[in-house]
Amino acid sequence: MNIGSTIDHSSDSSDSSSGVAGSLLDRIGSPSDLRKLPKELLPKVCDELRQYIIANLSNNPGHFASSMGAVEIAVALHYVFDTPHDHIVWDVGHQAYAHKILTGRKEQFQNLRKLGGISGFPNPHESEYDTFIAGHASNSISAALGMAIADSITPGREQLKTVAVIGDASISGGLAFEGLNNASNNPNNLLIILNDNDMSIDDNVGALHRYMTELTTSSRYNRFRDKIYRYFRDKGVINEKRRGMLLRLNNSLKAFISTQQNIFEGLNIRYFGPFDGHDLERMVKVLNEIKDMTGPRILHLRTVKGKGYKQAENDPTTWHAPGKFNPATGERTSKKEDGILNWQQVFGKTLVELADLDPRVCGVTAAMPSGTSMNMLLKTYPSRAFDVGISEGHAVTFAGGLAASGKRPFVAIYSSFLQRAYDNIIHDVCIQGLPVCFCIDRAGIVGEDGVTHHGLFDLAYLRCIPGLSIAAPADEATLRNLMRHALTINSPIAIRYPRGKATSPDWQTPFSEIKPGKSRVLAGHEKPDIAILSIGTVSANAIKASEKLAEKGIKAEVHDMIWLKPLDTAMLENLASRTDKIITVEDGAITGGLGTAVSEWVANNASGIHVVSLGVPDKWVSHGTPAELHKSCGFDPEGILKAAEKLLNLTAE
Numbered sequence: 001m002n003i004g005s006t007i008d009h010s011s012d013s014s015d016s017s018s019g020v021a022g023s024l025l026d027r028i029g030s031p032s033d034l035r036k037l038p039k040e041l042l043p044k045v046c047d048e049l050r051q052y053i054i055a056n057l058s059n060n061p062g063h064f065a066s067s068m069g070a071v072e073i074a075v076a077l078h079y080v081f082d083t084p085h086d087h088i089v090w091d092v093g094h095q096a097y098a099h100k101i102l103t104g105r106k107e108q109f110q111n112l113r114k115l116g117g118i119s120g121f122p123n124p125h126e127s128e129y130d131t132f133i134a135g136h137a138s139n140s141i142s143a144a145l146g147m148a149i150a151d152s153i154t155p156g157r158e159q160l161k162t163v164a165v166i167g168d169a170s171i172s173g174g175l176a177f178e179g180l181n182n183a184s185n186n187p188n189n190l191l192i193i194l195n196d197n198d199m200s201i202d203d204n205v206g207a208l209h210r211y212m213t214e215l216t217t218s219s220r221y222n223r224f225r226d227k228i229y230r231y232f233r234d235k236g237v238i239n240e241k242r243r244g245m246l247l248r249l250n251n252s253l254k255a256f257i258s259t260q261q262n263i264f265e266g267l268n269i270r271y272f273g274p275f276d277g278h279d280l281e282r283m284v285k286v287l288n289e290i291k292d293m294t295g296p297r298i299l300h301l302r303t304v305k306g307k308g309y310k311q312a313e314n315d316p317t318t319w320h321a322p323g324k325f326n327p328a329t330g331e332r333t334s335k336k337e338d339g340i341l342n343w344q345q346v347f348g349k350t351l352v353e354l355a356d357l358d359p360r361v362c363g364v365t366a367a368m369p370s371g372t373s374m375n376m377l378l379k380t381y382p383s384r385a386f387d388v389g390i391s392e393g394h395a396v397t398f399a400g401g402l403a404a405s406g407k408r409p410f411v412a413i414y415s416s417f418l419q420r421a422y423d424n425i426i427h428d429v430c431i432q433g434l435p436v437c438f439c440i441d442r443a444g445i446v447g448e449d450g451v452t453h454h455g456l457f458d459l460a461y462l463r464c465i466p467g468l469s470i471a472a473p474a475d476e477a478t479l480r481n482l483m484r485h486a487l488t489i490n491s492p493i494a495i496r497y498p499r500g501k502a503t504s505p506d507w508q509t510p511f512s513e514i515k516p517g518k519s520r521v522l523a524g525h526e527k528p529d530i531a532i533l534s535i536g537t538v539s540a541n542a543i544k545a546s547e548k549l550a551e552k553g554i555k556a557e558v559h560d561m562i563w564l565k566p567l568d569t570a571m572l573e574n575l576a577s578r579t580d581k582i583i584t585v586e587d588g589a590i591t592g593g594l595g596t597a598v599s600e601w602v603a604n605n606a607s608g609i610h611v612v613s614l615g616v617p618d619k620w621v622s623h624g625t626p627a628e629l630h631k632s633c634g635f636d637p638e639g640i641l642k643a644a645e646k647l648l649n650l651t652a653e
Contacts, residue, residue, distance in 0.1 A: 031078035065306035067097035074098035091140030091166040093121030103129035113448035115624030135452020138173030173390040184268040273300030339505030348373025372412035396424035403434040415455020437486035443496035444587030450623030460592025472536035476507035517566030528557035545640035576606040
């Protein structure tokens with residue numbers, strides 16, 4: 001049924017916190033409670049889960065459509081398998097909200113993604129039911145395979161089951177294919193659930209095909225199949241080495257008879273499906289029939305993103321993470337317009353401008369055309385913009401190929417996802433000095449998505465690469481000029497900018513020259529008491545801190561460094577002659593970034609200078625609003641003020 005604009009209010013009365021009171025969910029404190037219910041009640045559990053997700057996410061935004069579509073999968077898995085002893089490994093937490101609610105976190109779900117609340121993604125530190133971290137796509141098969149093999153070689157754990165749940169987009173990632181290939185070459189009993197809510201792998205058409213699907217999942221068929229296998233094995237006709245050949249023959253015969261093919265045909269992986277991923281009774285039946293089989297197998301389930309909420313079903317892209325909304329009508333809460341664009345929109349519009357000016361300009365993104373605003377170039381110049389899917393390494397090497405043939409590619413990838421392409425950046429772009437512009441989106445603290453999505457390490461992991469320039473704008477004009485500058489050099493460059501709104505509605509200024517390794521003074525003094533060097537948008541925090549210091553009669557000189565590499569050493573040399581106290585501020589890991597670069601320069605060139613570095617300390621940062629996390633990390637305006645006062649008092653003693 002469709003909930004939301006057609007919510008079913010015929011069941012138990014609701015309270016304001018959960019949307020469901022006196023319900024089956026109230027009786028489920030763990031999956032063991034779920035397993036005590038008769039199968040006939042499972043659809044009602046799914047309805048209540050959807051109502052609960054809607055009631056909470058309408059006021060506390062999160063990833064909506066994917067989790068709504070995977071409700072039946074979560075219920076079926078926890079009903080059939082003995083979790084947490086059996087392992088369920090989710091690929092990306094977007095689909096795991098029902099899993100969280102069923103595993104003892106129903107009340108905590110009201111504080112999802114809030115500071116001190118539970119994570120929006122599975123995290124083993126949070127629950128024993130979260131078997132592996134799940135913030136980046138395509139890792140579930142590899143991780144689950146490791147668990148399955150570990151159990152198989154551990155006395156007393158050989159009978160435990162391991163299930164990987166992966167979406168159709170995630171399975172297109174290179175790591176997923178590596179996991180599939182390895183699963184076919186190592187003895188294991190891994191079950192892979194393919195949650196297919198968009199991509200068609202195997203058309204479910206034809207009576208014979210449906211018959212074959214039913215046949216190959218029946219316990220009678222599989223008992224007969226295994227009996228035949230054991231007979232030929234005992235006769236010496238078949239051995240374990242030849243078993244894979246037999247399995248490929250079996251898949252080929254099935255494909256021949258049903259006139260259908262699937263991508264797993266050439267692997268030693270048994271394939272079942274596709275099935276309706278919302279048909280709970282059938283899913284439970286199939287899972288019970290295949291869960292004890294030996295060898296790797298894949299169960300293909302078709303689902304609908306946003307299932308149970310009409311607006312999300314009709315527009316799953318918008319409802320992936322819709323923000324706040326009216327649960328009864330589906331009307332999304334509109335944000336007050338102030339004319340200020342997001343950083344991503346400034347990037348997208350500027351890229352189109354540059355493409356207008358230079359036919360060499362092209363764009364590459366990895367499954368995030370709307371998130372990065374690469375969709376603007378895709379719309380304007382479709383032959384010059386490329387969404388390569390969840391394959392960041394390929395995106396970088398592909399851009400290297402474009403650059404090697406005379407193009408000027410701009411690669412827009414989220415900072416935390418770009419980590420997956422580190423070798424490609426070094427080997428396929430920077431060693432050759434190719435003119436690729438890396439536009440690093442969501443750099444720094446990103447907020448509620450938390451530890452797996454913060455872009456904290458790009459400054460540190462890129463700074464050590466020879467020949468790569470690195471910059472971070474504090475405002476839109478600087479971003480535009482840095483992008484224009486990328487077209488004037490014949491070498492790679494990385495430009496990082498944060499998530500969220502930029503600074504001004506009057507952002508579309510004419511292009512002007514920007515000089516590599518040249519900072520700018522935001523607040524100057526002839527003889528400052530202290531200097532604050534910032535990079536990127538945290539310059540705003542530095543300015544606010546300097547104003548608070550000024551109220552106390554302390555002269556703070558503020559520099560927007562713009563460039564991490566090349567570093568403005570001429571400015572540092574001049575500054576060292578006027579003050580012996582420096583604070584660096586960056587929205588990223590302290591270790592290896594701006595603070596490290598300045599400290600290294602001081603150690604080699606200017607004795608007697610005291611440097612205090614502010615940024616993200618050497619620890620994992622959880623979820624919360626950016627302002628809350630800046631404060632907890634100590635580089636909000638108040639944190640900078642306290643660091644300055646401490647440094648001044650320390651050096652005065």
